[in-house]
Amino acid sequence: MSTLKEILTRRPVAATIRLTVPAGGARPAPPVGPALGQYRLNLMAFCKDFNARTQKYKPDTPMSVTITAFKDNTFEFTVKSPSVTWYLKKAAGIESGSSRPGHLVATTLSVRHIYEIAKIKQSDPYCQYMSLESICKSIIGTASTMGIKVVKDLD
Amino acid sequence: MNSNQTFISAPLGKKMALRHFFKHLTILTSSYGFCTLSSRFIHPSLTTLFNNINPKSQPLIPAKFSLPLSHCYTSLSHPSTSTLLSPYLSVRIRCPKDIADVFSEALMCFGASSTTVDEDDNCDTSNEICIESIFPESEDVDVCISLAADSVGLKMIPSYEVKTGEHYDWIKKTQESFDPVEVTEGLWIVPVWKTPPDVKATNIILNPGLAFGTGEHPTTRLCLLLLQRLIIGGERFLDYGTGSGILAIAALKFGASFSVGIDIDPLAITSARHNAALNDIGPENFQLRLVSSNTSSPSADEHKDIQEQTSFEAVAESEHETYDVIVANILLNPLLELADDIVSHARPGAAIGLSGILSEQVPCIIDRYSPLLDNISVSEIDDWACLSDTMVTSYNILSIFAVTHTRTGINVHF
Numbered sequence: 001m002s003t004l005k006e007i008l009t010r011r012p013v014a015a016t017i018r019l020t021v022p023a024g025g026a027r028p029a030p031p032v033g034p035a036l037g038q039y040r041l042n043l044m045a046f047c048k049d050f051n052a053r054t055q056k057y058k059p060d061t062p063m064s065v066t067i068t069a070f071k072d073n074t075f076e077f078t079v080k081s082p083s084v085t086w087y088l089k090k091a092a093g094i095e096s097g098s099s100r101p102g103h104l105v106a107t108t109l110s111v112r113h114i115y116e117i118a119k120i121k122q123s124d125p126y127c128q129y130m131s132l133e134s135i136c137k138s139i140i141g142t143a144s145t146m147g148i149k150v151v152k153d154l155d
Numbered sequence: 156m157n158s159n160q161t162f163i164s165a166p167l168g169k170k171m172a173l174r175h176f177f178k179h180l181t182i183l184t185s186s187y188g189f190c191t192l193s194s195r196f197i198h199p200s201l202t203t204l205f206n207n208i209n210p211k212s213q214p215l216i217p218a219k220f221s222l223p224l225s226h227c228y229t230s231l232s233h234p235s236t237s238t239l240l241s242p243y244l245s246v247r248i249r250c251p252k253d254i255a256d257v258f259s260e261a262l263m264c265f266g267a268s269s270t271t272v273d274e275d276d277n278c279d280t281s282n283e284i285c286i287e288s289i290f291p292e293s294e295d296v297d298v299c300i301s302l303a304a305d306s307v308g309l310k311m312i313p314s315y316e317v318k319t320g321e322h323y324d325w326i327k328k329t330q331e332s333f334d335p336v337e338v339t340e341g342l343w344i345v346p347v348w349k350t351p352p353d354v355k356a357t358n359i360i361l362n363p364g365l366a367f368g369t370g371e372h373p374t375t376r377l378c379l380l381l382l383q384r385l386i387i388g389g390e391r392f393l394d395y396g397t398g399s400g401i402l403a404i405a406a407l408k409f410g411a412s413f414s415v416g417i418d419i420d421p422l423a424i425t426s427a428r429h430n431a432a433l434n435d436i437g438p439e440n441f442q443l444r445l446v447s448s449n450t451s452s453p454s455a456d457e458h459k460d461i462q463e464q465t466s467f468e469a470v471a472e473s474e475h476e477t478y479d480v481i482v483a484n485i486l487l488n489p490l491l492e493l494a495d496d497i498v499s500h501a502r503p504g505a506a507i508g509l510s511g512i513l514s515e516q517v518p519c520i521i522d523r524y525s526p527l528l529d530n531i532s533v534s535e536i537d538d539w540a541c542l543s544d545t546m547v548t549s550y551n552i553l554s555i556f557a558v559t560h561t562r563t564g565i566n567v568h569f
Binding site: 012013014015016017018019020024030031032034035037038040041042044045047048051052053055059064073083 | 243245256259260263264268269270271272273274287289291320328331332363366367368369371372374486487488511512513516539
């Protein structure tokens with residue numbers, strides 16, 4: 001996917017940092033501060049950039065960010081939408097999945113919920129080549145490992 | 156004074172040299188305001204932040220300034236500092252190289268707030284790599300690591316060591332990375348511990364602190380360039396969302412008569428006051444207000460406490476002041492929500508600049524602001540955009556143009 005020019009001028013990578021930051025709420029406090037400060041990255045630039053890019057999400061949704069810090073104190077980052085489990089928990093309104101998935105059903109969700117979640121996930125970088133149907137199938141799979149049953153219609 | 160002694164015992168523990176000790180004494184005796192506050196209210200590492208970075212400069216704080224400062228610091232000791240300087244656990248884990256990525260993802264799932272994987276260039280023979288992870292203090296590190304190792308398929312729990320994170324380590328490190336920045340010809344932003352490369356140019360001295368606005372970010376640049384065009388002399392300027400105060404200070408340097416900076420973050424207000432002092436700007440030209448964020452903004456508990464403590468500054472503007480130039484460099488959502496408020500501060504015919512938005516968010520802002528402003532023009536650097544409702548659009552116009560402010564509007568003659 002990267003062009004030849006990009007490969008030749010690739011900057012040496014110092015570290016890969018993964019973080020969970022609430023959307024629109026990046027601040028220089030821990031965990032962002034220490035993790036980025038260690039590599040002397042410009043904290044405020046990251047916070048501003050991250051906040052601007054996550055404006056379209058509801059405030060405080062935990063977004064997972066992967067930052068590639070280069071040796072010359074610059075950085076690049078990609079923002080991924082929240083995890084499927086988080087969406088499922090929000091959709092069902094529960095705090096945690098069932099304690100015995102497979103045996104104990106925590107709650108049920110309708111296919112509409114799954115469809116909505118799949119649409120959000122489709123804009124994620126690593127899901128773009130998958131068809132909506134296959135994304136839905138993987139979400140249903142995740143739901144069943146949490147003990148959430150998916151039914152056609154909720155009455 | 157007794158307060159001198161208490162201050163000395165706090166941060167001047169292990170790390171400060173004797174040299175710093177004496178310099179601090181002189182700072183304390185000259186600025187009464189700082190010394191009373193520091194001893195009682197500020198958490199030790201914050202004092203190191205504001206005082207120790209450059210031992211050679213003495214903050215000139217006139218006596219009448221000190222009173223508002225004390226109230227400002229009271230609020231500082233409460234919520235926002237506590238989250239900023241809240242303790243965290245830093246864990247160093249050694250694990251086999253090939254599963255480092257997956258393992259760090261697993262750690263994130265099970266409760267780590269962040270994981271960092273170092274790239275190893277000196278490929279040593281050991282196939283182990285270090286992952287540094289940060290956990291919130293309340294988290295049970297052992298459980299988390301064992302769950303993560305389990306989910307990844309490791310047979311045994313990798314070795315790790317836990318230590319409590321040091322605050323001013325990372326604060327200091329980020330500050331070290333600032334260099335003087337030339338925004339445009341004749342305008343430099345210089346961190347307080349470096350000397351300005353061009354003494355004759357307009358130099359804005361900053362202590363970046365933890366508030367936004369060091370001059371490097373494209374939005375700050377866009378706003379500074381806009382200000383250079385808009386400010387001719389004698390205007391009243393409002394910096395909506397002032398951060399480090401850089402735009403308000405720049406306006407005064409360009410010739411504005413009066414600047415006001417408002418922000419919802421008490422740290423920003425402190426930072427801005429400090430920076431104003433560094434640039435020899437006194438309270439007669441420059442005022443700062445902390446406003447409560449009742450409409451916008453996320454993390455609930457921080458701002459709720461700020462609302463309770465706003466009694467100290469006259470936040471409620473009883474006389475509705477109007478400004479000639481207003482710049483708001485914040486984010487998309489606050490800009491949309493506070494549109495009416497921002498425009499209400501402008502006198503008829505004032506110039507307004509809006510930034511902190513990505514190029515793709517521009518149509519949204521234009522939609523929201525077109526009933527309120529006319530003649531919106533957009534300028535962009537990289538992915539960032541700045542909107543302004545003046546006539547000036549491009550730099551390619553070599554012919555001389557004059558902008559006259561009249562009571563009714565802004566006229567541009569080409």
